[in-house]
Amino acid sequence: MDVKDKMLSIIKTENGKEPFTDAKLGKMLSTTREQITILRKELGIGNSRERRRPHLKKAMERIIAQNGKLNIAELTKKLMESGFDISRHVVEEFFSEVNSSELQVQEEIHVMQDPFSNLVGHDGSLEQSITQSKSAILYPPFGLSTLIIGESGVGKTQFAECMYHFAKQQQIIADNIPFIVFNCADYSDNPQLLLSLLYGYKKGAFTGADNDTEGLVEHADNGILFLDEIHRLPPKGQEILFSILDRGQFRRLGETRDERKVKILFIGATTENLESSLLLSFRRRIPMIISIPSLHERAFVEKVEIIYEFLQQECNRIHVKIFVQSKVIEILTLKRFSGNIGQLKSTIQVVCARAFMKNIGKNQDIISIGYEDILETNSIQHDFILEDINILEIRNYIQDMLFIPFLRNHVNIMKRNQDGESLLPEDFYRQIEKKYYELSKLHIDFSEVEEILWTFIINKFSNLEPKSTSHHKYFSLNELVNIVDKDIIDLVKKVRLLLLNEHMHNDINENIFIYLAIHLNETIKRVRLKQQIININLAKIKKDFIKEYEIAIQVAAWLQELKKVEIPEDEIGFIAMYVKAALQKKLPQNRVGVIVVSHGRIATEIINVVRALLNVNFPIAIDMPLDESPSVVYEKIIGISRIVDEERGILFLVDMGSLVGIGKMVTDKLGIPTQTLDRVDLLTVIEAVRKASIPENNLMQIYSSLVKTRYNYPLLSIEETSKPIALIALCLTGEGTAQNIRQAIERKYANVTVFQMGIMDERLKEKIKELQEKYKVLAIIGTINPEIEGMNFVVYEPYLLDSGIKEFDIFLNAERTNAWVDFPTEDLLVFESDMSSQKELIDVMCLLLINKGYVKKEFLESVVQREEMSPTFLKGGIAVPHGDSHVVMKSAIVVAKLKEPIQWGRGYVNVVCLPAFKINDKKIVKSLLKPFLNLGFIEKWKEVRDMNQFKEMLYEKMKE
Known part of the structure; x- marks a missing residue:
């Protein structure tokens, strides 16, 4: 009789009131729970709860x-x-x-049960808040709009949902009216999309508005609309709410005539200070303000009750008994969680996940969680703030606890995701179990299996890293003194304080400062070696990370003063990425996987150092014993790669030999994108892990930067010239690889000439010099660096060509910028205007720059202030006002020619040039000033009455 028949026989004779679980059947049949589940599904048999269902239904009917x-x-x-x-x-x-x-x-x-009775503290710390909320719901004729305030993770969303259920229970709203929830933060980077989702839009209101569309306001008619993180609602959105709150009327985006009527009870939630985050006129329209206390402000008995509830939920999820020592409850009760209930729940989940992992494969009916288990959790193991609670009182109250699935009936305080904190997927424990059985087939020691599974668990809980309250981080920074200059470590500490104090970010990713210190140390070396730093994502960073880029400018200024070097704009973009990562409040995106593979135990030793130094968990070490068959190691790598991959690809760092082809093997077998770098050392692994820790870095960018660092080739500045652009493809013979390089470049750049050359050619340097007389040779890309002075060299590897081409994009874009063909464009030219005042003209010229995205709105104020201090009147009746370069996003110039001269300080002008320059655009400034310093040109230029001629004269003069 096979396993399938034995299982059928057991199920037929089981007690219908207490059917066997898959775990129990697995133990009875000496197989795994996973195998029982597969067999049961093949036979169309339900799980234990489904098999109990008809017996339970029949018993209920009989009892009633x-x-x-x-x-x-x-x-x-x-x-x-x-x-x-x-x-x-x-x-x-x-x-x-x-x-x-x-x-x-x-x-x-x-x-009938009071919906608020499901909240821990409903008769304690939340009693007053609940009384307020009930008053708001019951106030005639349709309740009072309410604002719920409190720190992140205190349970504002859950509280609002209780208000919704109370309103249904009291028949304020009908049973069929849904609870409409909208998180304003999800779309805060796109205000138009946010408003269109909230209020709907009329066909043609904007590009892509193909139909009249309802918004959530209309869906919530006769019900409740909950606006989470309402402080992220833009001022225009708040203003639209005015009319709904006052008159119950609004218009969709794009509508101008008839107003729509709705009856809605608004509930908003925010973590921010009301006076600084919401318009005064909006605040006045919210009569009810309800404050939810933070976790550390609540009575410790409530905190203990919440902890018990979360442990019971995890017990129910895995359907296994859990025993928890009182010391574990004590530690959880004493710790102050900056993320409140949400972080507490996540911490309990990761502790339970680790205990579950350690229990896999053992024939035990109970999972035990002890003192050592909770200390192994990242968010607990370092220094933490103790609550101001009497420990003896706690110890008298708590005790060792055993949790049995679905037996206890603690309050379900976490039915819904708490203020953005991540909940585990329902099958997470099954994922751990599945990965365990996959790894167990690869002949890996149990200690290695446990380490890999723990890395998997930690990656799911990356938000549990120690926060700014931990002094351990400063100690880690100080530990870098052997590889990072002491003054740079002090500078990074200064950056940290800037983010904590000036920008009010108390919940920051401390690890990023370690990476930033190493990065800045390497940056200074590159700058002093005159190696040009190129950031291919600079434009995107400046557009998407405006606030972070401003902070990075300040950091770069400190670094320049400290090291007496000039920090390029591209490097400022890199610093902005680190600032962004440090301020990241949401869970980090999936990262590129890093696996180190080596002969002997070198990989393990390197990873141990890297983990200790950078305080990270995600890199994996795979050792290849010299006496072990390569096929066994390859099988192990395939299995581990399947687990490590987070859909961002894997970077393999290997030492030598056959391991070089490991990435291609993984890609061919699993379809996972990979890159492989050989001859790995400790510094390379540190760099790889540091770069992989930044979510914005993709696999190709990390790999490319590591290769460039290894080859250490200079990327020199390109001199301005009118010669046509050319590139040189170079290999050993000038055929083969050079031809492939040439063809790849020509496919992308039709206007760039590419020459094939070979390093064996005795006249190579002479031929290149001859080419430079006719062409501007941007760079040589090839397999061997000819080391020609003043010539850019980009190393070629099979997977690196795309990155190299991106660098050529930077060169070519620099050419177009310096050519001045776009300054000023016609839409930035005010010709023959009849404006009669300086103020009016400045307003119009700044408006053009602001509305077209060249500058921020603060630019106008800075121009006005500078003009008030000292009018920029030049000889010849020309004015050149200018503003603060820190608020310039893209360099541009507005030129105005007036019909009649206007007063400008101590004279009259009829030509005004308003430049907006980024900090590092020195060449543009010099080119711009040339025409305006030539009085002969100015006199002729002012007399021109044709706009095209006026513009062409300016272009030609700028090119001289």
Whole structure:
């Protein structure tokens, strides 16, 4: 009899009131729970709860028929007396799954329950808040708009949902009206999209508005609309709410005539200071303000109750008994969680996940969580702030606890995601189990399996890294003194304080400062070696990370003063990425995987150093014993790669030999993008892990930067010239690889001439010099650096060509910028204007720059202030006002020619040039000033009456 037949036989004879779980069947049949689940599904047999369902339904009907009306508690007691091992929670859940036709008595036993009674603290710390919320809901005729305030993770969303259920219970809103939730932060970077989703839009209101579309406001008509993180609603969005709050009327985006009527009760939630984050006129329209206390402000008995509830939830999820030592409860109670209830829940989940992992493969009915388990968790293991609580009082209150699935009926305080904190997927424990069995087939020691699974778990909980309250981070920074200059470490500490104090970010990613210190140290070396730094994402960084880029400018200024070097704009972009990562409040994006593979135990030793130094968990070490078959190692790498991949690809760092082809093997077998770098050393691994820790870095960027660092080739500045552009493809013979390089470049750049050359050519240097007389040779790309002075060289590797071409994009874009063909464009030219005042003209010229995205709105104020201090009047009737370069996003010039001269300080002008320059555009400034310093040119130029001629004269003069 095979396993399938044995399983069928056992299920046929099991007790219907207490069917065997898959885990129990697995132990009885000496196989895994996963295998039982697969066999059961193949046979179309339900799980233990599904097999118990008909017996439970029949027993309920019999009990109710004998006893008449019963409440849930009474029914649960009767079921337990009849032999069911069941809880009130399961009985309630059963009724939510069946309809009235299946169980006609459902309405008879339904007991009305206060929705707020499901909140821990409803009769304690939340009592006043609940009283306020009930008053707001019951206030005639349709409740009072309410604002819920509190720190991140305190349970504002859950509280708002209780208000919704209370409103339904009191028949303020109908049962069929849904609870509409909208998180303003999800779309804060795109205000137009946010407003269109919220209020709807009229066909043609903007590009892509193909149909009249309802917004969430209309969906919430006659109900409740909950606006989470309402402080992220732009001023225009708040203004539209005015009319709804005042008159119950609004218009969709793009509508100008008839107003739409709605009856809505608004509930908003925010973590911010009301006076600084919301318009005064908006705040006045919210009569009810409800404050939810932070976790550390609540009574410790409530905190303990919440901890018990979360442990019971995890017990229910894995359907296994959990035993927790009192010391674990004590530590969780004493720790102050900056993320409040959300972070507490995540911490408990990661502790349970680790305990579950350690229990896999052991024939134990109970998972034990002890003191050592919680200390191994990242968010607990370092220094943490103790709550101001009497420890003896806690110890008298708590005790060792055993949790049994679905037996206890603690309050379900976390039905919904708490203020953006991530909840584990329902199958997370199954994922751990599956990965364990995959790894167990690869002949890996259990200690290695445990380490890999722990890395997998930690990657799911990357938000649990120690926060700014931990002094351990400063110690780690100081530990870098052997590889980073002491003054740079001090500078990074200064950056950290800037972010904490000036920008009010108290919840920051401390690890980033370690990476930043190493990065800045390497930057100074590159600058002093005159190696040009190129950031291919600079334009995107400046557009998307405006605030972070401004901070990076300040950091670069400090660095320049400290090291007496000039920090290029591209490097400022890199610093902005680190600032962005440090201020990241949301869970980090999936990262590129890093796996180090080596002969002997070199990989493990390197990874141990890197993890200790950078305080990270994600890099994986795979050792290849010299006496182990390569096929066994390859099988191990395939299995681990499947687990490590987070859909961003994997970077393999290997030492030598056959391991060089490991990445291609993984890609061919699993379809995972990979790159492989050989001859790896400790510094390379540190760089790889540091770069992989920044979510914006992709696999190709990390690999390319590591290759460039290894080859250490100079990227020199390109001199201005009118010669045509050319590139040189170079290999050993001038054929083969050079031809492939040439063809790849010509496919992308039709206007660039590419020459093939070979390093063996004795006249190579002479031929290149001859080419330079006719062409501007941007760079040589090839397999060997000819080391020709003043010539850029880009190393060629099979997977590196795309990155090299991106660098040529930078060169070519620099050519177009310096050519001045776009300054000023016609839409930035005010010709023959009849404006009669300096103020009016400055307003119009700045408006053009602001509306077209060249500058921020603060630019106008800076221009006005500078003119008030000292009018920029030049000889010849010319004015050149200018503003603060820190608020310039893209360099541009507005030129105005007036019909009649206007007063400008101490004279009259009829030509005004308003430049807007980025900080590092020195060449543009010099080119611009040339025409305006030539009085002969100015006199002729002012007399021109044709706009095209006026513009062409300016272009020609700028090119001289």
